[in-house]
Amino acid sequence: MNFSNLRIAAKLWVAVSVIIVALLALILWAGQRSAQVQDENTATQKQMTQRVVAATRWVGLTETNAARTQSLILSSEPAVEAAFKDAIAATSNEISQVQKSIEGMGLRPADIAQMEKIAASRKTMIDLRGKARQTKADGQVAEATALINTQYNPAVNAYLTNLRDFVKLQEQAAADADVATLEARAITTRTSVAAIALIVLALLAGAWWLIRSIQQPLTEANGLAARIAEGDLSQHVTSNRKDEFGDLLRSLMHMSQSLGRMVLQVRRSTDSIATASAEIASGNNDLSARTEQTASNLQQTAASMEQLTSTVRQSADNSHEASKLAARASTVAEKGGDVVRQVVNTMEDINHSSKKIADIIGVIDGIAFQTNILALNAAVEAARAGEQGRGFAVVASEVRSLAQRSAQAAKEIKGLIGDSVDKVESGARLVSEAGTTMSDIVQSVKRVTDIIGEITSAATEQSTGIGEVNQAVSNLDQMTQQNSALVEESAAAAQSLREQAEQLAQAVAVFKVSGGLGLDALAGSPSAAARAPVAQPAAYKPQPAPTRTAASKAVPAPTTIPRAATRSSAAPRDALSPPKLAAAKPVVAAGGEGDWESF
Structure with missing residues (x-):
């Protein structure tokens, strides 16, 4: 079907329909892309928040166990040892659960490396805590106290430092996710502007072509009508157009x-x-x-x-x-x-x-x-x-x-x-x-x-x-x-x-x-x-x-x-x-x- 043979109303409806379809497609794509970026950012922020909360809790539990261990080693009261022994074991189990939950959150390579450092420093701390308790149990209280001060406390500080570094790493990941979201939105905006520019150019080209297809036969009809008005009825015009x-x-x-x-x-x-x-x-x-x-x-x-x-x-x-x-x-x-x-x-x-x-x-x-x-x-x-x-x-x-x-x-x-x-x-x-x-x-x-x-x-x-x-x-x-x-x-x-x-x-x-x-x-x-x-x-x-x-x-x-x-x-x-x-x-x-x- 030749487009020039369409009726004027059909041509206008086709042009308007193309414009509407293009705009709707652009709007749908931009909306879907923005929703996708927002969903990804929301999921990332939620995951980062969960990791930060778990790591912060991990730090608190570790500090609590460290204080209990010091009290247990430095105290000579049997009641203190009896009270803190079970609490330390329960807190250690809870820390293990927190560690497993963080490891199951789909960590990045950097997160996994940091978790390995945390696990190593935790193992060192647990070994030193066991050694200090055993030394005290053997009756070597002074050696146990020296072990706590010289080895256990630095190991705890290193352990806590690794945990805090993990928290900072998650906060940095959240900030990077925000930056990526803004960049994705900027890309979507630039793409939409480019698409709108292309649509406008296409509209201008189509309008020029449509105006030309309307203006040319109108000029011919105007010339023929002018010659008829002047009394010249000898003109002969043929047209193969099928429109108005x-x-x-x-x-x-x-x-x-x-x-x-x-x-x-x-x-x-x-x-x-x-x-x-x-x-x-x-x-x-x-x-x-x-x-x-x-x-x-x-x-x-x-x-x-x-x-x-x-x-x-x-x-x-x-x-x-x-x-x-x-x-x-x-x-x-x-x-x-x-x-x-x-x-x-x-x-x-x-x-x-x-x-x-x-x-x-x-x-x-x-x-x-x-x-x-x-x-x-x-x-x-x-x-x-x-x-x-x-x-x-x-x-x-x-x-x-x-x-x-x-x-x-x-x-x-x-x-x-x-x-x-x-x-x-x-x-x-x-x-x-x-x-x-x-x-x-x-x-x-x-x-x-x-x-x-x-x-x-x-x-x-x-x-x-x-x-x-x-x-x-x-x-x-x-x-x-x-x-x-x-x-x-x-x-x-x-x-x-x-x-x-x-x-x-x-x-x-x-x-x-x-x-x-x-x-x-x-x-x-x-x-x-x-x-x-x-x-x-x-x-x-x-x-x-x-x-x-x-x-x-x-x-x-x-x-x-x-x-x-x-x-x-x-x-x-x-x-x-x-x-x-x-x-x-x-x-x-x-x-x-x-x-x-x-x-």
């Missing part, structure tokens, strides 16, 4: 080629526009004449519509008046129907009352009949009583006579009431028929009122519709006048369009495209049709509306005119149609895509 700059160069080259094709098309279009503008002017003249004729017809139509509107409005007013009269008649008929219904209700009440009177008379007749029966029974009982019941018989006879007269009167009243009930029923039936007839009259009047109302509504709608038609005609008249003004403006616009086409042809003449032929030859030869003067249409003059007689004619029901119908339909403009543009003959034929020409 290669895409930019190819895009600029594609833009240059597209601009060249567009300039050719613009020049061809200017001739077509010039031809089309001349045809637009001719069409505007025809449209102006047709617009004047349309305006005259619309004025006549408006006058007729005004007369028709007046007639329909008068019919609507008459329908409104008839509707009011029908409404009044309906109200009177409804009132008559209400009165008849009240009479029918009154007759029904009288009929119910007559029936109740007949029932009461029937009750009275029943009472008289029962009274007659009771009087007859009383007469029979009085006859059975003989002389004692004679007076009661007379009373019963009178009561019977009264009951018979009451029954006769009740029968006559019942007959009269029955006749009255029949007449009342007949009258109620007639009144009910009259109420039904009045209801029919009321319904008929209501239907007549509704029909007249519908006629009135239809007349109103007709008046409204004709008014809308009249308004639409007025709007058409106004639009026609506006169209006439627009025709004049369109003619002026066509002339301006022709002039702009010439200016556009001169503007694109500065461009150079593939082929070698400049646009100057094309800019100086616009079509003859474009140079032809454009005739200005005559100004529109509204014609006076003709006077019409107010003839009353049947007018059909108006229909609502949609708003879209009030707009004048635009005449087809043949001069601007695509076939016409396609048929426009260019002044200069276009060259092939493979040729290079300037125009």
